Amino acid sequence: MFLALDIGNTNITVGLFAMKDEKVLPEPLKVWKMSTVKEQTSDEYATLLMNMFFYAGFDAKKVSNFAIASVVPSLNAVFEELIKKYFGKKMFFVNPKNCGDLVFAAENSKETGADRIAGIVAAYSVYNDSCVVIDFGTATTFDCINSEGIYIGGAIVPGPAISVQLLNLKIEQLPRVEMKKPLKSIGLTTIECMQSGLYFGYIGLVKELIARIKREMEVKYIIATGGLAGLVFDEIEEIEIILPYLTLMGIRIIWEKSNLNGGN
Numbered sequence: 001m002f003l004a005l006d007i008g009n010t011n012i013t014v015g016l017f018a019m020k021d022e023k024v025l026p027e028p029l030k031v032w033k034m035s036t037v038k039e040q041t042s043d044e045y046a047t048l049l050m051n052m053f054f055y056a057g058f059d060a061k062k063v064s065n066f067a068i069a070s071v072v073p074s075l076n077a078v079f080e081e082l083i084k085k086y087f088g089k090k091m092f093f094v095n096p097k098n099c100g101d102l103v104f105a106a107e108n109s110k111e112t113g114a115d116r117i118a119g120i121v122a123a124y125s126v127y128n129d130s131c132v133v134i135d136f137g138t139a140t141t142f143d144c145i146n147s148e149g150i151y152i153g154g155a156i157v158p159g160p161a162i163s164v165q166l167l168n169l170k171i172e173q174l175p176r177v178e179m180k181k182p183l184k185s186i187g188l189t190t191i192e193c194m195q196s197g198l199y200f201g202y203i204g205l206v207k208e209l210i211a212r213i214k215r216e217m218e219v220k221y222i223i224a225t226g227g228l229a230g231l232v233f234d235e236i237e238e239i240e241i242i243l244p245y246l247t248l249m250g251i252r253i254i255w256e257k258s259n260l261n262g263g264n
């Protein structure tokens with residue numbers, strides 16, 4: 001079996017895939033979410049992982065290949081050590097150099113986050129046309145690939161949860177609020193005012209960026225992914241597709257291409 005790990009700044013999303021003669025089957029058998037805790041050791045994460053396998057009825061010993069898209073470098077060595085110590089395997093890290101035939105517009109290649117690369121590779125491999133991927137994660141990322149498969153870049157915005165935390169952290173009288181759609185945009189209580197600003201303000205932000213991207217490139221598909229995609233999907237008619245496991249799909253595709261070229 002094949003294990004793909006998407007290490008984000010809030011969650012680590014883990015996808016278990018079946019394999020058949022070096023090919024990884026496209027749909028994950030199981031997906032788990034763990035919290036991203038930078039202080040966590042490889043033994044602690046291994047315990048979590050083994051327990052998740054056990055309770056889902058999978059034999060961890062059957063995992064022969066591992067691949068990670070990490071945007072939390074401080075956890076890379078932890079997971080490299082975990083895979084070595086508990087599985088005796090080498091880790092494959094998605095990075096701008098080994099992401100298959102993805103072509104980067106000149107200057108944006110070296111520093112693009114592995115999750116953004118994985119998402120755009122997956123989107124293009126599914127749709128084979130111009131796509132914008134919006135990943136509603138800790139940060140919200142917009143990633144654009146044109147019809148020729150050239151990754152032309154995108155945008156990075158603080159995710160709603162960061163805005164919620166910052167309002168509470170920086171402003172003495174503002175409480176922590178849950179990010180949810182209020183009944184009206186004109187709020188009465190402080191909480192209603194915050195929820196209106198956060199929810200409708202954020203929807204407007206996403207719509208504005210989509211409109212501007214559309215003036216700079218021809219867009220065939222707009223695909224949402226990430227933990228908060230479900231929250232905003234119904235509000236933004238420009239987003240027709242939601243693929244919760246897009247990043248995991250991209251990790252699988254990139255690893256497989258590298259494996260077939262003898263890269264792993």
Ligand SMILES: Nc1ncnc2c1ncn2[C@@H]1O[C@H](COP(=O)(O)OP(=O)(O)O)[C@@H](O)[C@H]1O
Pocket residue numbers: 007008009010011012036136137138139159160161162225226227228
């Ligand atoms: N199932 C969920 N339902 C609602 N919100 C979620 C869910 N999973 C994650 N989130 C929220 O989405 C954000 C993180 O999403 P995720 O894509 O897991 O982030 P990252 O990849 O940046 O770690 C956080 O604000 C988190 O609270």
Ligand SMILES: CC(C)(COP(=O)(O)O)[C@@H](O)C(=O)NCCC(=O)O
Pocket residue numbers: 007008009010071111112113114115116137138139140141156
């Ligand atoms: C933009 C991101 C923080 C998004 O990560 P996430 O919100 O999923 O934790 C991540 O892709 C990242 O750290 N990127 C590096 C900078 C760049 O992509 O240009």
Ligand SMILES: [K+]
Pocket residue numbers: 008115135136137138226247
């Ligand atoms: K993400």
